[in-house]
Amino acid sequence: MSINMDQLFEVPPGLRNVVVTETELGDVRGDEGFYHYRQYSAVELARTKTVEDVWFLMLEGRLPTAEERGRFVAEVAPLRVLPDEVREILPAVAAAGVAEKPLAGLRTALSVLAAARDLPPLWDADPARRKADAMLVCAVTPTILAALHRLRQGEQPLEPRDDLSAAANWLYLVTGNEPTAEQVAAIEAYLIATVDHGFNASTFTARVIASTGADVVSAVAGALGAFSGPLHGGAPDRALASLDEIGTPERADAWVRAKVAAGDRIMGFGHAVYRTDDPRSLMLREIAQGLGGELVDFAVTVERTVVDVLAELKPGRNLYANVEFYAGVVMERCGLPRSMFTPTFAVSRVIGWTANILEQAEDGKIIRPAARYVGPPPPAPID
């Protein structure tokens, strides 16, 4: 039963460990608890650099000089402003109930942008144009997400401020308040640490779509869809919901045992790749402890309990807190409402998606695997 004349390749389910492409963007080393962006430890970048530095790094392959940083910041600041076509349609989009679903709202607005601006297919665009479109999408994403959030609250969207960094501007656009330096540093670290993380399903989706030569927004829209999937991970509000459910530290033990007994997944723990501590989790715990507060202490206690109980009940599985667990705690302490946790993840990850899209566009080959037909043999007679 041949699909074509060539040999078919058998691979593990879900393409697990199947090498789809080469990349210079980064690497996740699950057994070492280490990941990097273009050679630089992502956690070290998060501790020491700005979102704009890392954004430049992903695009250009090196960290910017002071002068390059200044030019880059000046270049992206005007791109944050909502394009008129998007600005005009957002109230109607919000009124249709779309703001309740921020990722679908972002997909809606970016689709309008792509069509209104007639974004060229990657296949037809030169590298400079591709990069310009990618930068526009990344710069306008926070503005769209924050505008939909405020419209949903019955408030007017705020204009982005070009005197604020990307991280500070994000907190300002969502909350309407100028954030403290401590909050900016915390969110900056979170955003940098979540820019990219290997070949997760949304990044892979973006590259599959980019491999057809479609435009940047088509690829980002697909990534947003994959990203919204419950199996993708990356929903920091779910972990916080678990903390709510547990309520008090002494209930943590019984809670996790009941979850495991019921066969439920425990949000915020375990990862497809890491077999040791998730380096993002370690950093975010430290940041959360720096911000301090009752919620943070509670989260630390719950983490310890859950890890211990999981080690007892599921020996050898090496289940640790993942990026979701402390992300929600950090975001809550920075004044972000829970509905904006996943959008905050999208604000940074879109930088990683577009870097992957640009890299895939250089490749120029379509990603087109095969399926094996396992139904009854054709042809069946038609009455």
Place this chain on the structure above:
Amino acid sequence: MSINMDQLFEVPPGLRNVVVTETELGDVRGDEGFYHYRQYSAVELARTKTVEDVWFLMLEGRLPTAEERGRFVAEVAPLRVLPDEVREILPAVAAAGVAEKPLAGLRTALSVLAAARDLPPLWDADPARRKADAMLVCAVTPTILAALHRLRQGEQPLEPRDDLSAAANWLYLVTGNEPTAEQVAAIEAYLIATVDHGFNASTFTARVIASTGADVVSAVAGALGAFSGPLHGGAPDRALASLDEIGTPERADAWVRAKVAAGDRIMGFGHAVYRTDDPRSLMLREIAQGLGGELVDFAVTVERTVVDVLAELKPGRNLYANVEFYAGVVMERCGLPRSMFTPTFAVSRVIGWTANILEQAEDGKIIRPAARYVGPPPPAPID
């Protein structure tokens, strides 16, 4: 340089011939020039059945009885009507210039629909709900595409007619005229023949997104993005543009030689899987010849010339007319404007995408391959 502790699998570039999944939906046999939907020759279905029959077949795994067909037609007819949230936003979407890009317009409107209706993730939905959402998306897709087209022309969208079949209703919604029986039969055959076709990049994209457990629209929106890519194929207007460029039959030979010499792709010829005549092309040629007219005669002459010249210039490559070549001719003869050629393809293919999405949802495992890092070794010191 390990990504994790397990072995990495080397596969051909672009995942060519790599088996990602098993399917009961169909199979393309490139060396036999044959493809089928759930055992039934797709070309035979196209010659003898209705879109609704094949839609039912894709969903249920068997052709409907007369009674089942009646129930199914009655069930989908009301789903064609534009939901209020979409109806209200479409004029603003069209005004933003989105109607010039029908696939982005459809993605915009479906994203609004998904958010406004709060479509559940596949992961959370039971099979009946998944199927209902898939049917809604397929039923409303033609209405959205036709409405955007008419708004772009400065005309009011038409209400779908429940006394018309899916194929006839599509022609009516776009053209505003009740089509002839001959036109309906031709478009019906085209739509059926393009419902599904193996693991093309858009179908694969839909399944990757579905594998994360995201909602049906997230998966369809990603598929639309991949579908819009120039390397995906499926743009019947491009082949017709080639006919325009050639102009007269005697210029065909020189035109194709010039194209080949310049290294340009020749739209409407060659296919990733077929190494013999594309069975869709053979059927569509016959249908085009049944419709008759000068354009059809011209296309037949050009096809013969191009195939002969390609056989001479690229021996052993087996380049034949593909589904694009006669599709445009058939659609033009059915009164569809060129801007609606690709949308017509989307109207049928969304049935195939959603069938694939539903099948993937049954699987429940995420599709998550790997990339190999090939940049300089980390960690690099950060200044």
